[in-house]
Amino acid sequence: MRTSTAIFLAILTVGVAAPFGGLYPLFLTKCLAFALFACSFNFFTGNVGLLSIGHAAFFGLGAYVAGHALKVWGITPELALGLAVLVGASLGFVMGGMAIRRQGIYFAMVTLALAQMVYFFCLQAPFTGAEDGLQRIPRGRLFGLLLLDNDLVMYGFVLVSVAGAIWGLQRLMEAPFGQVMLAIRDNEPRAMSLGYDCRSYKLMAFVISASVAAFAGGLKAQTLGLASLPDAHWTQSGNVILMCLLGGLGTAVGPIVGATFIVALEGYLADFGLINIMGLTIDLSTKIPIVIGAIFMLCVLMFRKGIVGEIIDRTKQYLRNAQAPVAAKQVDTLLQK
Amino acid sequence: MSQAERSRAAPNDCVLEAQGLRKEFRGFVAVAGVNLKIRRGSIHALIGPNGAGKTTVFNLLTRFLPLSSGRISFESEDVTALRPDQLAARGLVRSFQISAVFANLSVADNIRLALQRPMLSAMRFWAGDKAATFGEDRISGLLGQVGLESFARERAGDLPYGRKRALEIATTLAADPKVMLLDEPTQGLGHEDVDRVTDLIRRAAQGRTVVMVEHNMKMVAQIADTITVLRRGEIIAEGAYQELAENPEVVEAYLGSNRRGDRSQPGARAS
Ligand SMILES: Nc1ncnc2c1ncn2[C@@H]1O[C@H](COP(=O)(O)OP(=O)(O)O)[C@@H](O)[C@H]1O
Numbered sequence: 385m386r387t388s389t390a391i392f393l394a395i396l397t398v399g400v401a402a403p404f405g406g407l408y409p410l411f412l413t414k415c416l417a418f419a420l421f422a423c424s425f426n427f428f429t430g431n432v433g434l435l436s437i438g439h440a441a442f443f444g445l446g447a448y449v450a451g452h453a454l455k456v457w458g459i460t461p462e463l464a465l466g467l468a469v470l471v472g473a474s475l476g477f478v479m480g481g482m483a484i485r486r487q488g489i490y491f492a493m494v495t496l497a498l499a500q501m502v503y504f505f506c507l508q509a510p511f512t513g514a515e516d517g518l519q520r521i522p523r524g525r526l527f528g529l530l531l532l533d534n535d536l537v538m539y540g541f542v543l544v545s546v547a548g549a550i551w552g553l554q555r556l557m558e559a560p561f562g563q564v565m566l567a568i569r570d571n572e573p574r575a576m577s578l579g580y581d582c583r584s585y586k587l588m589a590f591v592i593s594a595s596v597a598a599f600a601g602g603l604k605a606q607t608l609g610l611a612s613l614p615d616a617h618w619t620q621s622g623n624v625i626l627m628c629l630l631g632g633l634g635t636a637v638g639p640i641v642g643a644t645f646i647v648a649l650e651g652y653l654a655d656f657g658l659i660n661i662m663g664l665t666i667d668l669s670t671k672i673p674i675v676i677g678a679i680f681m682l683c684v685l686m687f688r689k690g691i692v693g694e695i696i697d698r699t700k701q702y703l704r705n706a707q708a709p710v711a712a713k714q715v716d717t718l719l720q721k
Numbered sequence: 722m723s724q725a726e727r728s729r730a731a732p733n734d735c736v737l738e739a740q741g742l743r744k745e746f747r748g749f750v751a752v753a754g755v756n757l758k759i760r761r762g763s764i765h766a767l768i769g770p771n772g773a774g775k776t777t778v779f780n781l782l783t784r785f786l787p788l789s790s791g792r793i794s795f796e797s798e799d800v801t802a803l804r805p806d807q808l809a810a811r812g813l814v815r816s817f818q819i820s821a822v823f824a825n826l827s828v829a830d831n832i833r834l835a836l837q838r839p840m841l842s843a844m845r846f847w848a849g850d851k852a853a854t855f856g857e858d859r860i861s862g863l864l865g866q867v868g869l870e871s872f873a874r875e876r877a878g879d880l881p882y883g884r885k886r887a888l889e890i891a892t893t894l895a896a897d898p899k900v901m902l903l904d905e906p907t908q909g910l911g912h913e914d915v916d917r918v919t920d921l922i923r924r925a926a927q928g929r930t931v932v933m934v935e936h937n938m939k940m941v942a943q944i945a946d947t948i949t950v951l952r953r954g955e956i957i958a959e960g961a962y963q964e965l966a967e968n969p970e971v972v973e974a975y976l977g978s979n980r981r982g983d984r985s986q987p988g989a990r991a992s
């Protein structure tokens with residue numbers, strides 16, 4: 385079985401089982417939206433090796449566009465989300481077109497600068513509701529038929545969409561396109577000397593990544609009924625970088641694990657953030673960034689390749705020690721790409 | 722085709738031509754007005770001391786570096802404005818002085834990448850399966866030519882140096898170039914590997930043109946039809962090996978900085 389198929393089935397299985405385990409559909413929906421956001425970021429940065437600090441722009445704009453289309457125009461959700469994807473792709477094309485020529489840190493700076501422009505646009509534009517954002521966005525009727533107001537129904541829709549989108553991203557990496565991406569990351573001049581137009585390929589990967597990030601933002605706005613400035617703020621870009629590094633950048637399932645972990649942690653701290661150390665009561669719900677920062681530091685110090693990356697490495701190590709190099713390679717191909 | 726026959730065949734059929742190639746790096750002139758004519762089907766060696774500008778000439782010919790001035794034509798067409806990948810797609814494929822393989826791909830996938838490019842439809846490129854896409858027999862055939870059959874599934878980055886160079890040549894061949902430019906293909910190789918690579922280049926040159934930068938004069942003497950000697954960015958001599966071996970200026974340029982054994986000097990042979 386292909387890794388893409390395995391991941392698709394795993395997400396659906398876990399996703400269907402989770403509500404029975406007592407987890408709230410709304411919480412699970414949020415996890416899924418951020419998992420998709422993290423996967424979109426990983427698709428570009430994990431596979432191309434250029435750091436984007438601009439992905440919040442796609443996520444945020446996707447949220448605003450879908451939110452506006454649902455609330456003001458009242459079109460059906462699939463069209464609203466499709467529009468968010470189109471806008472994300474266009475913005476990705478413009479931003480990528482300007483950034484992709486740059487190397488290393490300069491690429492990161494250009495994406496950050498352009499994302500900040502998008503942020504100020506969101507702050508000033510007449511239809512984004514400035515500081516308040518777009519609130520009480522209706523979820524609409526899917527294809528004009530299925531009302532999504534029920535949290536469980538909404539969750540089902542998001543589960544299928546996210547599993548499908550993550551499948552698509554992974555499947556692309558298993559096609560010759562993915563091989564070319566990995567080759568470019570390994571040695572760009574060599575890929576060029578074999579006739580591959582590296583710049584176009586990187587731009588394509590960036591546009592795909594931006595579209596999916598906008599889709600994730602749209603889903604998030606639709607689910608929570610809210611599109612607001614924090615979605616487009618640069619800290620959201622930092623957030624998604626952190627999710628991927630925590631789970632394992634460049635691995636297929638790492639971003640999903642990392643995103644779920646962070647969203648769960650935020651939810652937990654917000655609800656049960658009061659801790660008592662030696663008679664001193666600290667309310668951690670107001671200090672979530674500090675806690676996440678500390679966990680991130682621990683993670684970087686203890687397992688550099690992220691949770692999933694580290695598991696892959698240790699499994700390979702174990703199999704190699706057990707004189708099973710063939711199995712080690714299978715794990716490699718199964719989990720890494 | 723013997724060397725003599727090859728030299729006689731169509732002396733004016735020139736596949737790659739450079740006129741007045743010039744490259745300055747912030748005022749430092751690395752290549753100062755080089756004119757080159759590469760005859761179709763020949764093996765053309767570019768020699769000269771370190772820092773003479775050989776790699777830079779390759780970078781200019783393959784459009785990896787912008788020109789300060791000059792003109793390049795390939796197959797009688799002006800290609801000065803093309804990008805490296807466009808030129809490669811037309812059949813001008815280079816290798817690199819510093820070994821260049823796709824380290825995280827398997828040896829077979831390295832070859833597959835070069836083979837597939839001109840042949841994949843858009844559909845297969847985006848939705849196909851990478852492993853099922855290409856005839857394993859062509860891949861193993863190419864790997865066999867360089868003695869890498871048993872390494873097909875290894876990660877390319879794990880190969881020892883000599884084998885990486887072999888893989889690089891096989892990958893270049895897989896792209897089926899009209900002209901292949903090899904930058905020091907035997908650098909850092911042991912005796913046996915040098916012989917094998919020499920043999921390989923000779924065979925690869927059948928039906929195509931080879932331009933190579935090479936320090937190993939024994940090898941150059943064996944297979945090159947024409948040799949161009951470069952010093953400080955300028956051509957100081959050009960001709961067959963025997964002619965150059967009697968040219969005192971060439972001998973001087975070479976003895977000046979070449980640190981290899983005396984036996985490999987053109988001058989040493991002549992005296
Ligand atoms: N990118 C570059 N920037 C500045 N100087 C360079 C660059 N590439 C090459 N040079 C200089 O140009 C000269 C020729 O280099 P090169 O073509 O690599 O020589 P060769 O391959 O003959 O040993 C050298 O003096 C080198 O330092």
Ligand SMILES: [Mg+2]
Nearest residue numbers: 775776777818
């Ligand atoms: Mg050189």
